[in-house]
Amino acid sequence: MGFECIQFHGSPSGQIVQRKFVHPELASDEVAVKVTHSGLCGTDVHYSRADMVLGHEGVGIVHSIGSGVSSLKVGDRVGWGYPNKTCGQCEWCLQGEENYCRNIQMFGIADFEQGSLSSLAVRKEQWLFKIPEGVSSEDAAPFMCGGVTVWTPLINHVKPYHRVGIVGIGGLGHLAIQFAKKMGAEVVVFSATDSKREEALQLGAKEFYTTKGLDDYSTLGITKKIDRLLISSSTKSSLALFYPILNPKAMIFPLTFGDGDLTVPNAGTIQNGISISGTMIATRFMQNKLLEFAGRNDVHVVAEKFPMTVEGANAALERLKEGKMRYRAVLSWD
Structure with a gap:
């Protein structure tokens, strides 16, 4: 049996629209996450006219796990960002710089039903990160990209x-x-x-x-x-x-x-x-170290908060388009 959820998509008009979707059953390396918070950033503005689920700064609670998942359990609080899967075999993956993998699956180019503006997301285990106790979900979401x-x-x-x-x-x-x-x-x-x-x-x-x-x-x-x-x-x-x-x-x-x-x-x-020097997101190692560092050193996000509704998503998107956001947008189901 699959997982039914509510999703917020881009559309040709640039307005965010609400849809229902049923995720198929989990593959062995997949994790279903009940989304609690999502950031919204400039990349979502770029994709706001695309037929895809928006949001790539997600935080939520593990709902279900695939048969091969070993690093996470139901109830864990996790976050995720751009990437969802890398090949593990190319020269960049082998030297620990998998963020430059030429076969990377990531927001905007693959997994168009896996955005974080949703009630549930299905992600690969390898690109999910446990959130330390000292980091709030409202901070953790923007840490995933910004x-x-x-x-x-x-x-x-x-x-x-x-x-x-x-x-x-x-x-x-x-x-x-x-x-x-x-x-x-x-x-x-x-x-x-x-x-x-x-x-x-x-x-x-x-x-x-x-x-x-x-x-x-x-x-x-x-x-x-x-x-x-x-x-x-x-x-x-x-x-x-x-x-x-x-x-x-x-x-x-x-x-x-x-x-x-x-x-x-x-x-x-x-x-x-x-x-x-250009720079491309972060490796999994660096993402985990960011979360640890932020928790130890009292780093916080200045954010405007919106409800995870179609009205809230469009209000946040409009603030971003107008350049009025101070300084990150965070949507939540709370």
Whole structure:
């Protein structure tokens, strides 16, 4: 017997619609999860016109398990993000970087009935993560995508002695500030306006600079140059603006998808050894470590909450489209 559930799909109009669906019986490596919470982020806006279940920041309680499942039991609280299955055999899987698997099954390209805007989701055991007791479900949901997006470059490339620049204080930036501060780095925030200065400082930033209208960032009066720069805003512009305030061998991490191209100065990049590095979600190891770190270090998500209804989902989607969300959206069945 299958599992009947309520799902919230994208549609050609861009409005979220409600449907009923019956999941087939579980395969041996599958887990049925009763969804309690789901985040909503910019990727869901991109797919809002697609005929698929939206949501890829899920948290819920294990309802049933397949015959081959060994790491989870009924009643466990788990979360999941983009990926659902990797091949386990390619060079990336074999070296522990399965997030780059060329045969990855993930949100938007496979498993179109497995989104987290649903009353029940069926997932592969390998990409489900137990939520530690110290992490609330409301925090855990955005950690599944927004959290790991900033966590990966920080944990892989930032040392406690680095000065970390964060551009934008939105759904990604407010988490990047907290993680970088808790890692011991010195956090410097760049924002278009001064409106979020106090909040940035409260979250852990040491310095805050307003950039709107400036075409020469050397005039910002920055106290020391930046070692690592995370671009967490959706605006695409020339990275040349930041070069005067970057240390030699600095690394730049563009974190958001969107239209337009990032451009860099050729000579300045070569002469100063500047690196521009893309980053793709996180490995399973890093996702688990993020959850442990957040629980130990009191990292929390600033989120607006919505009911898991078609009205609530559309209200959250509209807030995202308008750029008014502060800072993540979390829907729940509570």
